[in-house]
Amino acid sequence: MLDYTPKEITERKALNVNPAKTCQPIGAMYAALGINKCLPHSHGSQGCCSYHRMHLTRHFRDPIVASTSSFTEGACVFGGKSNLVKGIQNVFNIYNPDIIAVNTTCLSETIGDDVGEFIRDSKVPEGKRVIYANTPSYAGSHVTGFSNMCKSMVTQIAESTMGEGNNGKVNIMPGFVEPSDMKEIKRIAEEIGMDYTMYPDTSDVVNTPNTGKYDMYPEGGTSVEAIRESGDAMATVALGKYTSEEAAFKLEHKCKVAPYVLKVPLGIKATDAMIFKFIELTGKSVPKALEKERGQLVDLMVDVHHHYHGKKVAIFGDPDIVTAMTEFVIDLGMIPKYVLTGTPGKVFAKDIYHMLENAGIEGSSVKSEGDLFELHQWIKNEPVDLIIGNTYGKYIARAENIPLVRVGFPILDRVGHSYFPVVGYMGAMRLIEKISTAFLDKYDQECADEDFELVM
């Protein structure tokens, strides 16, 4: 048995057991992949970079490349300047990207490398760019890293060139979601007829079609030029407080583009909110197609509401996803019994408790900076009917015989997430299908013969 979690809860101060987060650079790397012809570069030792690539590769099942400064002892003593300067030169020579996005690691941060200065002292070929983000993992989590790289895109690329005017476009910052989700958000914007720039945009970068050849720079990703012009947009819709808010605020500060921070459009309410914002900004009306999808979603919710109503659920993962998921689950009549994220942050618990209170739900536990050991202990003391979270939830699911619906990052043991969205009305339908199927599969396997039915 894999279950090594004691039921009795004792206070822990120093030990993280079975983490519900990982480190900043991997988030930064993922965001950087959302720029067209970008090669992420990890400034630190080889190990980190190798782990980050490996993990992203396992999740997306696509080749993920990134270069590294390959620190050795010398670099630790004398600083990593020569490694980076040489590294940048080599990357442009060998791999010829349009842009390099450098992220730091714990090591280069700890020895105090000034990456910005190093880059200024590097030879960058004409027409090429190098941006960087500070991503020490002893602060925040992979979510913070994603946010930091998005912020760098704004501060180091975006510009306003039109004075007071704007180009009529809306910036969409999608947050740390799947390429499939980014694509779905774009589709919705297109249905509405909104002129937009999404960045970062990893669709068609980490879920590329099989063509029989390997392209180091697939066609997807936002072009550097489009990011530059985002300073001339009329507004920014930032999806997810933790992943997109800061970048949107920076853009407001730098180029006076109005920021609107919404939830990741996961679930019916959050999708409504995003679509209304798009409508409000563009002055268009809700297109028939979206109205129809919403109607279908509602119909599906009605059809199977008895499957999930009143069921208790544990939700864990990244704060933006978990927050939106909690809202959706409440809308489905379920009870979010435990809500946990590994990422630190004070507003998380406040936001969740607020939603629970509005729904009249009491007795739930909410925590940021938690780990899965703790979640497991809670579940042992009072079980739930369903777990929603990433692949790592499978240990608890197996130990306690609770179905797991996989949502979030990473998903290392199932396929489909990079092609089928969980956002938007279509995504909400998919989630309902998954949740309902999870309950019914378990019922079919375990129920008494006399309860085994064809029609459910």
Add this chain to the structure above:
Amino acid sequence: MPSEHVILDSRKSFIIEKGVAAGATIDCDKESLSGAVSQRACVYCGARVVLNPITDAVHIVHGPIGCASYTWDIRGSLSSDSEMYRNSFSTDLREKDIIFGGETKLAKAIEEVYSAYHPKIIFVYATCVVGVIGDDVDAVCKLAEQTYNLRVIPVKSPGFTGNKRTGYKMACMALMQLMGDEPHEEKIPYTINYLGDFNLAAEAWIIQKYLREMGIRVISTITGDASYSTLINAPKASYNVVQCAGSMTYLAKQMKKTYGIPFEKVRFLGVDETVKALRKIAYLVGDTKVIERTNALIEREMKKTHERLETYKKKVAGKKAAIYVGGGFKAIALIKQFRNLGMHVVVVGTQTGDSEEYAMIRRLTEDGTVILDDANPSELQKFAMDKQADLLVGGVKERPLAYKLGMAFIDHNHERKHALSGFEGAVNFAKEVDMTLNSPVWHYVKNKNKTI
């Protein structure tokens, strides 16, 4: 497409084409180029890989969270008892720990592990940041040993102090520290330690089964399915048998020096190697009964295996394989296995091969085979396509690359799901080669690299 890829001048000495390029030797065991997309990992990675399969140990990663997250249960080492090793423990260092030092947090973490689990052994891995901020991990561990009366062993593995190979050595040193420096003159006859098998997909159990039949008892498998009690008894074994030379030769040498245990290197990959290995072990023990039983076992298994391999051979002969694996010895074994299946090896690369292994690789390969050290994806792509490989053997990061190129793929790393050791392993291997090479899916992949 492939020919557009530039091979950097500084990389040229790491690559040779057998019988074509003149280079007398191949560069290896050198630092990677800054800015390269290297496939290499770090010291911590190497150390963790070796020690992780110690099943009843608590492995605490002292550092920021990532190093622990990425190594949480990613290897399929099986256990016959405790599953403690499949959990992830970390001190999750935060900003203030970096500034004020992480020693107190580490001490507290050990205390918390102790009170929750009372394990017999804890490994503490010092990662990059810890190396830089200078925590005295040794002192914390020593104090904890005294306080809680259990073994707390530091593993000095800051990533930047070398590559994976250095990590293997650090792990071996940690194991020596665990086993102690008592000489252990008395040896138990007919016993061995089996070193360098990580019991992926039950591989160590397959070998143990053979040894049992031969009349040899395994005291400790190091480190697949190892545990505290088997490890501390390891010094009493009569012989050490080393399978993964890359990671375990250092330990074998140390054990010879300290406990006087002689060792032999063997390989259980492929039929030829398996037969050789079993004979070697039998003669090491030198007992006629053991030798007789071994011969009987070999004869029986050979017959069985041969028949089964023939069916696969018919389906895969003539195809071309590219190899990119961690250690040199594994590459060598694979070359032989492909040869036995009637296949051609056209590219061979390793992450940590040494000059001796590369010399052997050169001897074994056909003219025109590309041999390269510390390859990066664009080089792999270039050569695999230039040489029109049908199949790639590699690890996690190579799988999607191979698939994108329309190449069949075999994981010979830690994600393998079927045992590849021993006679059973040879059959599994052939079966996997057939399964991936002859999958109808390739009909749907456009521009197969067959015709360039």
